[in-house]
Amino acid sequence: MSDGDTNSIDHAVRKYQTYPGSQYALPTDLVEQERLILQHETLKKLFGNKILLAPVDLGENDKVLDVGTGTGIWMLDLAASIDPSVSMVGVNIETHLFPTSHPKNVEFRVGSVTDLPSEWSDTFWLVHQRLLMAALQISEWPVALREIYRVLRPGGWMQLCESTAFSEGPYPNQPCLEKFAGMYRCLANSRKLYADCAEGLPNMLEAAGFVGIQSQSQRANLSKWAGELGDANRMNFVGVFRGFKTPILKAGGFGYVTSEEEYDALLEGVEREWEENHGTRKDPEFIIVWARKPT
Numbered sequence: 001m002s003d004g005d006t007n008s009i010d011h012a013v014r015k016y017q018t019y020p021g022s023q024y025a026l027p028t029d030l031v032e033q034e035r036l037i038l039q040h041e042t043l044k045k046l047f048g049n050k051i052l053l054a055p056v057d058l059g060e061n062d063k064v065l066d067v068g069t070g071t072g073i074w075m076l077d078l079a080a081s082i083d084p085s086v087s088m089v090g091v092n093i094e095t096h097l098f099p100t101s102h103p104k105n106v107e108f109r110v111g112s113v114t115d116l117p118s119e120w121s122d123t124f125w126l127v128h129q130r131l132l133m134a135a136l137q138i139s140e141w142p143v144a145l146r147e148i149y150r151v152l153r154p155g156g157w158m159q160l161c162e163s164t165a166f167s168e169g170p171y172p173n174q175p176c177l178e179k180f181a182g183m184y185r186c187l188a189n190s191r192k193l194y195a196d197c198a199e200g201l202p203n204m205l206e207a208a209g210f211v212g213i214q215s216q217s218q219r220a221n222l223s224k225w226a227g228e229l230g231d232a233n234r235m236n237f238v239g240v241f242r243g244f245k246t247p248i249l250k251a252g253g254f255g256y257v258t259s260e261e262e263y264d265a266l267l268e269g270v271e272r273e274w275e276e277n278h279g280t281r282k283d284p285e286f287i288i289v290w291a292r293k294p295t
Protein backbone atom coordinates (compact mmCIF):
# COMPACT_ATOMS: atom_id res chain seq x y z
CA MET A 1 0.00 0.00 0.00
CA SER A 2 1.18 3.51 -0.71
CA ASP A 3 0.24 7.07 0.34
CA GLY A 4 0.01 7.77 4.07
CA ASP A 5 1.15 4.22 4.54
CA THR A 6 2.03 3.16 8.08
CA ASN A 7 1.62 -0.56 7.55
CA SER A 8 5.26 -1.16 8.38
CA ILE A 9 4.66 0.03 11.96
CA ASP A 10 5.17 -2.78 14.42
CA HIS A 11 1.95 -2.91 16.44
CA ALA A 12 4.03 -3.07 19.63
CA VAL A 13 5.15 0.55 19.24
CA ARG A 14 1.65 2.05 19.28
CA LYS A 15 0.66 3.85 22.45
CA TYR A 16 -2.75 3.42 24.14
CA GLN A 17 -4.60 5.28 26.89
CA THR A 18 -4.43 4.17 30.51
CA TYR A 19 -7.41 6.05 31.98
CA PRO A 20 -8.88 4.02 34.86
CA GLY A 21 -11.78 1.87 33.67
CA SER A 22 -11.62 3.10 30.06
CA GLN A 23 -12.21 0.56 27.28
CA TYR A 24 -11.15 2.97 24.53
CA ALA A 25 -9.57 0.76 21.86
CA LEU A 26 -7.70 3.19 19.57
CA PRO A 27 -4.13 4.46 20.03
CA THR A 28 -3.04 7.82 21.31
CA ASP A 29 0.15 8.66 19.43
CA LEU A 30 1.47 10.75 16.56
CA VAL A 31 0.12 8.40 13.88
CA GLU A 32 -3.34 8.59 15.45
CA GLN A 33 -3.03 12.37 15.74
CA GLU A 34 -2.44 12.57 11.97
CA ARG A 35 -5.35 10.21 11.30
CA LEU A 36 -7.71 12.33 13.40
CA ILE A 37 -6.76 15.42 11.43
CA LEU A 38 -7.33 13.57 8.13
CA GLN A 39 -10.66 12.32 9.50
CA HIS A 40 -11.74 15.86 10.40
CA GLU A 41 -11.02 17.04 6.86
CA THR A 42 -12.87 14.09 5.26
CA LEU A 43 -15.90 14.60 7.51
CA LYS A 44 -15.97 18.29 6.74
CA LYS A 45 -15.96 17.58 2.99
CA LEU A 46 -18.56 14.83 3.37
CA PHE A 47 -20.95 17.27 5.07
CA GLY A 48 -20.63 20.09 2.51
CA ASN A 49 -17.68 21.83 4.14
CA LYS A 50 -19.60 22.25 7.40
CA ILE A 51 -18.55 21.19 10.90
CA LEU A 52 -21.56 22.63 12.71
CA LEU A 53 -24.99 21.53 11.51
CA ALA A 54 -26.89 22.61 14.62
CA PRO A 55 -28.32 26.08 13.85
CA VAL A 56 -26.66 27.57 16.91
CA ASP A 57 -25.85 31.24 17.25
CA LEU A 58 -22.66 31.70 19.23
CA GLY A 59 -22.45 35.19 20.68
CA GLU A 60 -20.28 37.17 23.03
CA ASN A 61 -19.12 35.21 26.10
CA ASP A 62 -20.92 31.99 25.18
CA LYS A 63 -19.12 28.79 26.16
CA VAL A 64 -18.50 25.70 24.01
CA LEU A 65 -17.51 22.25 25.24
CA ASP A 66 -16.01 19.47 23.08
CA VAL A 67 -15.99 16.12 24.88
CA GLY A 68 -13.59 13.42 23.69
CA THR A 69 -11.83 16.27 21.90
CA GLY A 70 -8.73 14.25 20.87
CA THR A 71 -6.49 16.69 18.98
CA GLY A 72 -9.07 19.46 19.47
CA ILE A 73 -9.21 19.88 15.68
CA TRP A 74 -12.98 20.45 15.62
CA MET A 75 -12.73 23.23 18.24
CA LEU A 76 -9.73 24.83 16.58
CA ASP A 77 -11.55 24.87 13.25
CA LEU A 78 -14.67 26.39 14.87
CA ALA A 79 -12.58 28.93 16.81
CA ALA A 80 -11.32 30.35 13.52
CA SER A 81 -14.83 31.40 12.48
CA ILE A 82 -16.47 32.68 15.67
CA ASP A 83 -16.20 35.61 18.07
CA PRO A 84 -12.96 35.25 20.09
CA SER A 85 -14.87 36.09 23.29
CA VAL A 86 -16.50 32.62 23.05
CA SER A 87 -14.53 30.37 25.37
CA MET A 88 -14.01 26.76 24.40
CA VAL A 89 -13.03 23.77 26.53
CA GLY A 90 -11.89 20.41 25.20
CA VAL A 91 -12.10 17.41 27.53
CA ASN A 92 -10.31 14.13 26.92
CA ILE A 93 -9.30 11.15 29.05
CA GLU A 94 -5.65 11.82 28.33
CA THR A 95 -3.41 14.57 27.01
CA HIS A 96 -1.20 12.93 24.34
CA LEU A 97 -3.25 14.14 21.40
CA PHE A 98 -3.67 17.75 22.61
CA PRO A 99 -2.13 20.41 20.36
CA THR A 100 0.97 22.23 21.60
CA SER A 101 -0.37 25.65 20.62
CA HIS A 102 -3.89 27.04 20.44
CA PRO A 103 -5.76 30.37 20.65
CA LYS A 104 -6.21 31.96 24.09
CA ASN A 105 -9.95 31.27 24.19
CA VAL A 106 -9.37 27.50 23.82
CA GLU A 107 -8.51 25.36 26.84
CA PHE A 108 -7.86 21.61 27.27
CA ARG A 109 -8.62 19.50 30.35
CA VAL A 110 -8.30 15.87 31.30
CA GLY A 111 -11.58 14.19 32.23
CA SER A 112 -14.32 11.85 31.13
CA VAL A 113 -17.63 12.74 29.51
CA THR A 114 -19.21 10.33 31.99
CA ASP A 115 -18.12 12.49 34.94
CA LEU A 116 -17.88 16.18 34.09
CA PRO A 117 -17.11 18.76 36.81
CA SER A 118 -20.09 19.35 39.11
CA GLU A 119 -19.67 23.13 38.87
CA TRP A 120 -20.35 22.99 35.08
CA SER A 121 -24.14 22.51 35.43
CA ASP A 122 -26.06 24.89 33.07
CA THR A 123 -22.85 26.39 31.66
CA PHE A 124 -22.40 25.69 27.93
CA TRP A 125 -24.36 26.98 24.96
CA LEU A 126 -22.99 24.22 22.71
CA VAL A 127 -21.63 20.76 23.54
CA HIS A 128 -20.02 18.70 20.81
CA GLN A 129 -19.01 15.04 20.85
CA ARG A 130 -17.66 13.11 17.85
CA LEU A 131 -16.78 9.47 17.36
CA LEU A 132 -16.73 7.85 20.78
CA MET A 133 -18.06 4.54 19.40
CA ALA A 134 -14.77 2.80 20.23
CA ALA A 135 -14.77 4.39 23.68
CA LEU A 136 -18.12 4.30 25.45
CA GLN A 137 -19.63 1.12 26.80
CA ILE A 138 -23.34 0.45 26.26
CA SER A 139 -24.02 1.35 29.91
CA GLU A 140 -21.95 4.56 29.64
CA TRP A 141 -23.90 6.13 26.77
CA PRO A 142 -26.92 7.20 28.88
CA VAL A 143 -24.53 8.48 31.57
CA ALA A 144 -22.57 10.54 29.03
CA LEU A 145 -25.75 11.99 27.52
CA ARG A 146 -27.09 12.90 30.97
CA GLU A 147 -23.82 14.69 31.71
CA ILE A 148 -23.97 16.62 28.41
CA TYR A 149 -27.58 17.56 29.20
CA ARG A 150 -26.63 18.70 32.71
CA VAL A 151 -23.78 21.00 31.62
CA LEU A 152 -25.84 22.65 28.84
CA ARG A 153 -27.63 25.90 29.57
CA PRO A 154 -31.42 25.62 29.12
CA GLY A 155 -32.08 26.12 25.40
CA GLY A 156 -28.47 25.18 24.58
CA TRP A 157 -27.46 22.92 21.71
CA MET A 158 -25.65 19.63 21.42
CA GLN A 159 -24.21 18.00 18.31
CA LEU A 160 -22.98 14.41 18.12
CA CYS A 161 -21.38 12.53 15.26
CA GLU A 162 -20.92 8.77 14.95
CA SER A 163 -20.45 6.21 12.19
CA THR A 164 -22.30 2.98 11.51
CA ALA A 165 -20.14 -0.03 12.29
CA PHE A 166 -19.48 -2.77 9.76
CA SER A 167 -22.16 -5.38 10.37
CA GLU A 168 -21.20 -9.04 10.60
CA GLY A 169 -22.18 -9.89 7.05
CA PRO A 170 -22.70 -11.63 4.76
CA TYR A 171 -20.52 -9.59 2.41
CA PRO A 172 -20.81 -10.98 -1.13
CA ASN A 173 -17.41 -10.64 -2.88
CA GLN A 174 -15.73 -9.23 0.25
CA PRO A 175 -14.54 -12.24 2.30
CA CYS A 176 -11.71 -10.27 3.93
CA LEU A 177 -14.07 -7.48 4.99
CA GLU A 178 -16.52 -10.08 6.32
CA LYS A 179 -13.74 -11.52 8.48
CA PHE A 180 -12.59 -8.09 9.57
CA ALA A 181 -16.10 -7.01 10.51
CA GLY A 182 -16.59 -10.18 12.55
CA MET A 183 -13.30 -9.59 14.33
CA TYR A 184 -14.18 -5.96 15.08
CA ARG A 185 -17.55 -7.05 16.49
CA CYS A 186 -15.76 -9.51 18.80
CA LEU A 187 -13.45 -6.73 20.02
CA ALA A 188 -16.41 -4.40 20.66
CA ASN A 189 -18.37 -7.15 22.44
CA SER A 190 -15.38 -8.14 24.59
CA ARG A 191 -15.18 -4.52 25.81
CA LYS A 192 -18.97 -4.03 26.02
CA LEU A 193 -18.70 -1.14 23.54
CA TYR A 194 -21.83 0.06 21.73
CA ALA A 195 -20.83 -0.68 18.12
CA ASP A 196 -24.27 0.32 16.80
CA CYS A 197 -24.50 3.57 18.74
CA ALA A 198 -25.09 5.56 15.51
CA GLU A 199 -28.45 3.85 15.01
CA GLY A 200 -29.34 4.29 18.70
CA LEU A 201 -28.55 8.01 18.98
CA PRO A 202 -32.00 9.57 18.33
CA ASN A 203 -33.72 7.29 20.90
CA MET A 204 -30.96 7.78 23.46
CA LEU A 205 -31.17 11.56 23.06
CA GLU A 206 -34.93 11.51 23.52
CA ALA A 207 -34.56 9.38 26.65
CA ALA A 208 -32.02 11.89 28.01
CA GLY A 209 -34.60 14.70 27.65
CA PHE A 210 -33.34 16.47 24.52
CA VAL A 211 -35.88 18.06 22.18
CA GLY A 212 -35.96 19.04 18.49
CA ILE A 213 -33.75 16.10 17.51
CA GLN A 214 -32.56 16.30 13.90
CA SER A 215 -29.94 14.44 11.91
CA GLN A 216 -28.11 14.19 8.62
CA SER A 217 -26.26 11.14 7.27
CA GLN A 218 -23.60 10.72 4.61
CA ARG A 219 -22.20 7.46 3.29
CA ALA A 220 -18.43 7.24 3.00
CA ASN A 221 -17.24 5.69 -0.27
CA LEU A 222 -14.02 3.91 0.41
CA SER A 223 -11.52 3.93 -2.37
CA LYS A 224 -9.80 5.71 -5.24
CA TRP A 225 -12.69 4.94 -7.59
CA ALA A 226 -14.64 7.52 -5.53
CA GLY A 227 -12.03 10.23 -6.15
CA GLU A 228 -9.87 12.09 -3.66
CA LEU A 229 -12.48 11.98 -0.91
CA GLY A 230 -12.98 8.23 -1.42
CA ASP A 231 -9.26 7.68 -1.13
CA ALA A 232 -9.05 9.84 2.01
CA ASN A 233 -11.94 7.84 3.52
CA ARG A 234 -10.05 4.64 2.72
CA MET A 235 -6.92 5.93 4.44
CA ASN A 236 -8.94 6.97 7.47
CA PHE A 237 -10.65 3.59 7.87
CA VAL A 238 -7.40 1.71 7.25
CA GLY A 239 -5.89 3.89 10.00
CA VAL A 240 -8.72 2.91 12.35
CA PHE A 241 -8.29 -0.80 11.52
CA ARG A 242 -4.53 -0.57 12.13
CA GLY A 243 -5.29 1.07 15.44
CA PHE A 244 -7.34 -1.95 16.51
CA LYS A 245 -4.45 -4.32 15.76
CA THR A 246 -2.81 -4.33 19.19
CA PRO A 247 -6.04 -4.83 21.18
CA ILE A 248 -7.16 -7.59 18.79
CA LEU A 249 -3.83 -9.42 18.85
CA LYS A 250 -3.57 -9.00 22.62
CA ALA A 251 -7.02 -10.58 22.89
CA GLY A 252 -5.74 -13.56 20.87
CA GLY A 253 -7.29 -12.63 17.48
CA PHE A 254 -10.79 -13.94 18.35
CA GLY A 255 -10.25 -16.97 16.11
CA TYR A 256 -9.71 -14.79 13.00
CA VAL A 257 -5.93 -14.12 13.07
CA THR A 258 -3.03 -15.45 15.07
CA SER A 259 -0.22 -13.08 14.09
CA GLU A 260 0.56 -9.57 12.99
CA GLU A 261 1.38 -10.90 9.49
CA GLU A 262 -2.07 -12.47 9.19
CA TYR A 263 -3.68 -9.26 10.45
CA ASP A 264 -1.82 -7.11 7.92
CA ALA A 265 -2.59 -9.52 5.06
CA LEU A 266 -6.29 -9.45 5.98
CA LEU A 267 -6.26 -5.66 5.98
CA GLU A 268 -4.60 -5.57 2.56
CA GLY A 269 -7.38 -7.87 1.35
CA VAL A 270 -9.99 -5.48 2.74
CA GLU A 271 -8.42 -2.60 0.79
CA ARG A 272 -8.31 -4.66 -2.39
CA GLU A 273 -11.99 -5.52 -2.01
CA TRP A 274 -12.94 -1.87 -1.48
CA GLU A 275 -11.14 -1.03 -4.73
CA GLU A 276 -12.94 -3.82 -6.60
CA ASN A 277 -16.46 -3.28 -5.18
CA HIS A 278 -17.63 0.19 -6.08
CA GLY A 279 -19.79 1.22 -3.17
CA THR A 280 -22.08 -1.12 -1.28
CA ARG A 281 -24.89 -0.48 1.16
CA LYS A 282 -22.60 -1.87 3.86
CA ASP A 283 -20.12 1.01 3.47
CA PRO A 284 -20.10 3.09 6.65
CA GLU A 285 -22.45 6.00 7.07
CA PHE A 286 -21.61 8.98 9.26
CA ILE A 287 -24.50 10.53 11.12
CA ILE A 288 -24.55 13.98 12.70
CA VAL A 289 -27.35 14.50 15.22
CA TRP A 290 -28.25 17.75 16.90
CA ALA A 291 -30.79 18.67 19.55
CA ARG A 292 -31.55 21.15 22.34
CA LYS A 293 -31.93 21.10 26.07
CA PRO A 294 -35.45 22.45 26.65
CA THR A 295 -35.75 26.02 27.91
Ligand SMILES: C[S@@+](CC[C@H](N)C(=O)[O-])C[C@H]1O[C@@H](n2cnc3c(N)ncnc32)[C@H](O)[C@@H]1O
Binds near residue numbers: 112
Ligand atom coordinates in the same frame (compact mmCIF):
# COMPACT_ATOMS: atom_id res chain seq x y z
C1 LIG B 1 -11.85 8.71 17.82
S1 LIG B 1 -11.22 9.95 18.85
C2 LIG B 1 -12.17 11.35 18.26
C3 LIG B 1 -11.54 12.67 18.64
C4 LIG B 1 -12.34 13.91 18.24
N1 LIG B 1 -13.67 13.89 18.82
C5 LIG B 1 -12.43 14.06 16.76
O1 LIG B 1 -13.51 13.84 16.20
O2 LIG B 1 -11.41 14.40 16.14
C6 LIG B 1 -11.97 9.63 20.41
C7 LIG B 1 -11.35 10.43 21.54
O3 LIG B 1 -12.15 10.26 22.70
C8 LIG B 1 -11.30 10.14 23.84
N2 LIG B 1 -12.09 9.47 24.88
C9 LIG B 1 -12.31 8.13 25.03
N3 LIG B 1 -13.13 7.90 26.08
C10 LIG B 1 -13.44 9.12 26.60
C11 LIG B 1 -14.24 9.54 27.68
N4 LIG B 1 -14.90 8.67 28.46
N5 LIG B 1 -14.31 10.86 27.95
C12 LIG B 1 -13.64 11.77 27.20
N6 LIG B 1 -12.85 11.43 26.16
C13 LIG B 1 -12.77 10.12 25.85
C14 LIG B 1 -10.11 9.38 23.32
O4 LIG B 1 -8.98 9.55 24.14
C15 LIG B 1 -9.95 10.01 21.93
O5 LIG B 1 -9.12 11.12 21.99
